[in-house]
Amino acid sequence: MFEAKFQTFTDSSDRAAVAKRVAALRAELKKRGLDGLVIPHADRQQNEYLPACEERLAWLAAFTGSAGRAIVLADKAALFVDGRYTLQAAEQTDTAVFEVVLISDMTSEAWLEKNASEGAKIGYDPWLFRTSDVEALTRSCASAGASLVACDSDPVETIWTDRPEPPLGQVALHPVEYSGEAAEAKLARVRAEVAKARADALVVSNPTAVAWAFNIRGADVTHTPLALSFAIVPAEGRPSLFVDGRKLSNQVRDELERLADVRAMDALPAALTDLGYKKQTVRLDNASAADAIARMIRDAGGKIVNAADPITLMKAVKNATEISGSMTAHRRDGAAVANFLAWFDREAPRGKLTEIECVAALESFRRDTGLLKDVSFPTISGSGPNGAIVHYRVTEESNRRIAPGELFLLDSGAQYLDGTTDITRTMTVGAPTDEMRDRFTRVLKGHIGIARAIFPDDASGSQLDTFARQHLWSAGLDYNHGTGHGVGSYLSVHEGPASISKVNTVPLKRGMILSNEPGYYKTGAYGIRIENLVLVVEAPKVEGAEKPLNCFETITLAPIDQRLVLPSLLTAEESAWFDAYHARVRAEIGPLVEGQTAEWLENATAPLGS
Structure with a gap:
């Protein structure tokens, strides 16, 4: 089907x-x-x-x-x-x-x-x-x-004698109607940062940074629209873009040559060595620059400054166009997910659905939008004990039927020209156990804790991470992954530099999009994760506040399975958030679905306990 x-x-x-x-x-x-x-x-x-x-x-x-x-x-x-x-x-x-x-x-x-x-x-x-x-x-x-x-x-x-050939995905221009800023303006901002750092040039080794700066997308990497490429951006003068010319149409090449000297990938070593011969000070990003790059520049006499690529933060802080596009993408994606969830609730109780069928069904509902470019990562479709494998990938060998009495965890995402999505929902098939409901509600409380957080403008994800874990910790439980990662704009679903985790100290800036995804995993039994994407925005004014405050606006729109919630474990504020979220899902997704899904959505988003 x-x-x-x-x-x-x-x-x-x-x-x-x-x-x-x-x-x-x-x-x-x-x-x-x-x-x-x-x-x-x-x-x-x-x-x-x-x-x-x-x-x-x-x-x-x-x-x-x-x-x-x-x-x-x-x-x-x-x-x-x-x-x-x-x-x-x-x-x-x-x-x-x-x-x-x-x-x-x-x-x-x-x-x-x-x-x-x-x-x-x-x-x-x-x-x-x-x-x-x-x-x-x-x-x-x-x-x-x-x-x-x-x-x-x-x-x-x-x-490795049968090693596959390198990819030759075609490079496409990413229009300003989606990027929100012309490549010329972006490169000017980058050059200004290079000069400010008193460097002569920046070597851009991360292809997501190249894609953002030059407003291009590619097809070399699975599920992420990247062209494998490098760039050198001098403080003064034209940048150089290194990419396999076979990936460029005449139109794309002409546009890129307006911005930079377009050179073959095998010209990069000579260009790096030339920076060294000229005794230039070159900025490299510790997080992505290969040791070979630094060695070539240093051995030829250049000076290396190790510092974060300034593009990383520029890219992470979305502009108004990217934010608007992401909102649109999430409404579209939420309707596709709702179609899937309604279908799943009809079919799963029969005991015949498999993990692979669910992956195919959700992808099909997304393709029905007519705008899906790709999934943003391999879908995690785990029933029962497979749900406890945090990054489980179903194969024909591991594929299992979803049986009544089990939990089913589905973590998926989509790539659209106007935005990248990532959502996890955990569903029950039949009646859940009391333990399942307890664990799910503790995860939900942590999710709501992040969603409702108000924090200073310079706060980092490490300062918020405990909000998501505290209700699990109080029961002697935890999860062994971060609480949230950055998300790109029709780019990588896992984007730096900020995240919500125990160790990340990068300040959360307005315009960043991150995931909010606490979980719990009982090995050999089941897994639970609830994931929405959130946007960092200015918090409502607080009387007497002595510093600027931020908060999160949830942008993912799809029901959370109420059958797994223990209302008695929620505070009044948490219950109010849950009902308000579902009311918003119903208002924004309702007009985009019809028939059986529309009826299902009304029930799935009804006030808790009604």
């Missing part, structure tokens, strides 16, 4: 091949005089989602998560993951070859310090690591009496 066109359900990893491939890698390392290798989940630009040709961890270790690192030594190997992927990594890789290590228990640097032999030479590809990563690894090797060695070429690529 439904079909998924933007997602597949085959498991591309090959657990059975892990031992053979690691043995081949060890043989290659021995040839090169190396005793080990550090392999990241990364490409030359530190993208979260990688082209197939850059999925080294998936090929070598059979791990397909979006973050991780492996270390292969002559006699042992380890795969390092964060809390999102603990279960997934153990299920995917060959644990007879790779020890799976949770980085909160031991970092890769600490493991290397403990396990590297004295005198060992540990290799790394300088194009795949940031300078800060290299510095940390160098210290670990030194503590073990070993040394870190930069490889001239990637050893994994040498043995």
Whole structure:
């Protein structure tokens, strides 16, 4: 009945091949005089989602998560993951070859310090690591009496004989009607920041920053409209844009050449070296610039200034056009999600729906808008125990039926020209247990705590994170991921520099869009997450306030399953927020749906307890 066109359900990893491939890698390392290798989940630009040709961890270790690192030594190997992927990594890789290590228990640097032999030479590809990563690894090797060695070429690529070709997605211009600001004006702002920092040039290594600054989008990276590219923006003069010319139509090339010197990707090393020969001071972003970039500039005589790319903050603070577009995208997307939820409530009790069918159905409802460009990440569709795997990705092998008495967690998003969406809903099939309702309501209280927060203009996400966890903590519970991440404007669904987490100290600025997604996961049983996107706005005036105040405006619009709520656990203020949110969903989404969905929406958004 439904079909998924933007997602597949085959498991591309090959657990059975892990031992053979690691043995081949060890043989290659021995040839090169190396005793080990550090392999990241990364490409030359530190993208979260990688082209197939850059999925080294998936090929070598059979791990397909979006973050991780492996270390292969002559006699042992380890795969390092964060809390999102603990279960997934153990299920995917060959644990007879790779020890799976949770980085909160031991970092890769600490493991290397403990396990590297004295005198060992540990290799790394300088194009795949940031300078800060290299510095940390160098210290670990030194503590073990070993040394870190930069490889001239990637050893994994040498043995990866059937490696896919690099992508050639076409570059498209992103019109001002969606971007809200001409590329000329953006580049002028960037040049001003470079000059203000007393630098001669900025190397833009993050393709999302290139996309924003030049008002372009591409098709090189799965689910994120990026063109793999670099740029150099001088304080004075024309920028240089480095991109494969085969991706440019004549129209796009002509437009870009108005703004910059358009050069081939293989011209980048010479351009970086030239900056060094000219003794220029070059600004690099620690978060995305490859160590190879810094080495080329420094070795040629240039000076490196490590600082955040100014584009990162510019991009994160949405302008009026981007905000308006996001609101429109979320109303459209909310109607598609409502169509899905109404369909799910009709079909799920029969006990025949599968996780894959739900992914395909939701994507189909989004495609029915006629404006869907892609999903913004692989949909997380987890029933029962699969819902407890935080970043679960359903495959044909793992696909299970959604049975009565289970919870079903669906985390999904869409890419539209006017905005990027990300929403999670947890639904019950049949009657939930008292424990499920208790846990869901505690997560909901945390979600409402973030949604209702009022905070100083210079507050950061780390100061708000506790608002989401306190009701779980009071019951001895928690979740092992951040509470919220930034979201781009028809760009990356995970965008810096700000987030709501225990560790992020970047101030939340008006115009930023972030997620609000506390959760709870009972291994082997069920998962719960409630996610809306929120916009940082000026808070209503407070009598006697001594500093500017901000708050969040929720922009995601879709019902939250009332059957999972214990009203007795909510305060009057929380109940009022819940009812007001549903009244707004009904008012804004109601006119966009019809038939069975319209009737379902009336019931799903009725006042709590009615």
